Amino acid sequence: MLNKNSTPYTFGFAALVTVVSGSVLGFCASALAKQQETAADVYKKTKILNAFQVVKKGEKVAAQDILAAFETSGWNSKFVVAKACDGNGKLLDLDAGVIKALDPKAEIKKLKVAHDSSPEDEAKARAEAKLPFFALYASEADKAANKPAGFAMPISAFGLYSVCYGFLAIKGDCETVMGITYYKDGETPGLGANINEPVFQDQWPDKKKIVDASGHYVAVKASKDPSAAKGPNNYLSLSGATFTTAGVDEMLKDFTLYYTPVFKNYKGAK
Amino acid sequence: MSAPANDGLFSPANMKTIKDPFIVNNPIAVQVLGICSALAVTTSMKPAIIMAVAVSLVTGFATLAISLMRNWIPGKIRMIVELVVISTLVIIVDQLLKAYAYELSAKLSVFVGLIITNCIVMGRCEAFALNNKPWPSFLDGFCNGAGYGALLIITAVFREILGSGKIFDMHIIPESWYASNGGWYYDNGIMIVPTGAFVVIAVLIWIHREYTKQYDK
Numbered sequence: 001m002l003n004k005n006s007t008p009y010t011f012g013f014a015a016l017v018t019v020v021s022g023s024v025l026g027f028c029a030s031a032l033a034k035q036q037e038t039a040a041d042v043y044k045k046t047k048i049l050n051a052f053q054v055v056k057k058g059e060k061v062a063a064q065d066i067l068a069a070f071e072t073s074g075w076n077s078k079f080v081v082a083k084a085c086d087g088n089g090k091l092l093d094l095d096a097g098v099i100k101a102l103d104p105k106a107e108i109k110k111l112k113v114a115h116d117s118s119p120e121d122e123a124k125a126r127a128e129a130k131l132p133f134f135a136l137y138a139s140e141a142d143k144a145a146n147k148p149a150g151f152a153m154p155i156s157a158f159g160l161y162s163v164c165y166g167f168l169a170i171k172g173d174c175e176t177v178m179g180i181t182y183y184k185d186g187e188t189p190g191l192g193a194n195i196n197e198p199v200f201q202d203q204w205p206d207k208k209k210i211v212d213a214s215g216h217y218v219a220v221k222a223s224k225d226p227s228a229a230k231g232p233n234n235y236l237s238l239s240g241a242t243f244t245t246a247g248v249d250e251m252l253k254d255f256t257l258y259y260t261p262v263f264k265n266y267k268g269a270k
Numbered sequence: 271m272s273a274p275a276n277d278g279l280f281s282p283a284n285m286k287t288i289k290d291p292f293i294v295n296n297p298i299a300v301q302v303l304g305i306c307s308a309l310a311v312t313t314s315m316k317p318a319i320i321m322a323v324a325v326s327l328v329t330g331f332a333t334l335a336i337s338l339m340r341n342w343i344p345g346k347i348r349m350i351v352e353l354v355v356i357s358t359l360v361i362i363v364d365q366l367l368k369a370y371a372y373e374l375s376a377k378l379s380v381f382v383g384l385i386i387t388n389c390i391v392m393g394r395c396e397a398f399a400l401n402n403k404p405w406p407s408f409l410d411g412f413c414n415g416a417g418y419g420a421l422l423i424i425t426a427v428f429r430e431i432l433g434s435g436k437i438f439d440m441h442i443i444p445e446s447w448y449a450s451n452g453g454w455y456y457d458n459g460i461m462i463v464p465t466g467a468f469v470v471i472a473v474l475i476w477i478h479r480e481y482t483k484q485y486d487k
Binding site: 004005009010013014017018021024025028029032035036039040042043058183184186191196197199240 | 342343344345346347350351354355357358361362365366368369370372373376377380439462463
C-alpha cells in the first residue's frame, strides 16, 4: 500500500503533474502558434485601417481583405504601404521585411538621448535613424505618383501597467488627424483601457490638428476642461486614468516631434 | 459537501447539482464570489458571454480532473495540484482565444488569466470534486461556472443597453432619440464604468433574495 503522505510519493506526484501539464501546454502553444501569429497580424493591420478610417471601428471585414490592403492588390482601391525614413524625413530604400523588424520606440529613444547630448550627436542620430510608418493611397494612380492620402505613425509609451502601442494617422495635408488606435495595452478596463473606446477615439477624426494656429507642428495634449478639449490641439483627459493620459501625452509629444520632418518633407514635395 | 449516492447521469441528485448553482446557491448572488471580473467584463454582451463560457469550461474540467485524481493527490500539496490543473486549463483557454478570437482576447485582457484566482474554481475543487465521483463533479463545476456566467450575461444586458444604447454592438435605441440629434435621450455613462456593475448586481441580488426568501439572519 502506497503511503500518500510520504515525501518521495509527494515529490513523484508533483513531478508527474508538472510534466503532464507542461507537455499539454507545450503542445497547445506549438499547435496554435501559426494561427495566433496570423490573428495578431490581422488585428494590428485592422487597427491601422481603423486609424485611417478606411475600416470603421466594429465594421466586419474579412481577414483576407484586411491583409489585401497591405499587398500590391489593395482592397477597395485602397493601398497601404510600409515605408521608413531617417530622422530628417528622407525616405529610405528598405525591404518590407526590414521595415517590419524596425523598433520605432527604440529609434525614438536613441534620438531623444542624442538630442539631450549635443547638436552634433543629434544630427548624426537623425541621419542614422530608421523611422517606420505607413502611407495610405486612395487609388492605384496616387500610389504610382506617390501622393499619399494619409500617414500612420506608430506611437507607444508606458501607461499605468504596460507599454501602450498604437497608431496615429494624419491626413495627406500633413496637419489633420485621421484617427488614433491602440492594438496592445494592459490598462485598467473601464479606466485607462478607455483609450480603445469611442469616448476617447471619437474625439480625433477630422477634429484634431498637429499644427497650431500659426502653422507650427505641435503635439496634441490632454485637457481636463471640456471646452478647451474641443480645440484642435487638445483632447479630453481620460477620467480616472491619470497615468494612462500622461502616457498618451508623452507618446504624442515624442512621436509627433520626431516624425515631423517626414510630414514637412511630403508637404515640401507637393 | 458530498452528493447523495446516485445512479444514472441525470438522477435526482445530479439534477439538484445542476440546478442549485443557478438559483439556490448562485456563486455571485448568494456566495458573492467572482465580483472583480464581473465588474470588468460586463460592459457589453460579447466579453460577458466569452467569460461565461471560459469560466464554465475551466471550472467543469478542473473539477473533473481533480475528481479523477482525488484518490492519489497527496494531502500536503492538494491545493498546489488544484492550482496547477486550473492554471493549465486557463492558459489553454487564453491560447485558444488568442488564436481564434484575438479581438475579444485583447478586450478581456488580464481577466482571462485572472480566472485562475477566481474563488469559484478552486472553491468547487475543494468543496465538491475532492469528495465526489467525476461525473457529478463535472456537473457541479460546469454549472457553477454557468450560474456565474448567467449573472454576468444578465448584468451585461442592462449595462450595454443603458450604457451604450446597444445590444451585441447593434444600436437598439433609435438615433433620432439622442440629444445630439435633437432628441431627449442620453446614454447612462455610469453604466460603462464599474460603478454601474455594482448597481446592477446589487439590484439582482436584491431581487434574488426576495424571490428565494434567503435573508441574512
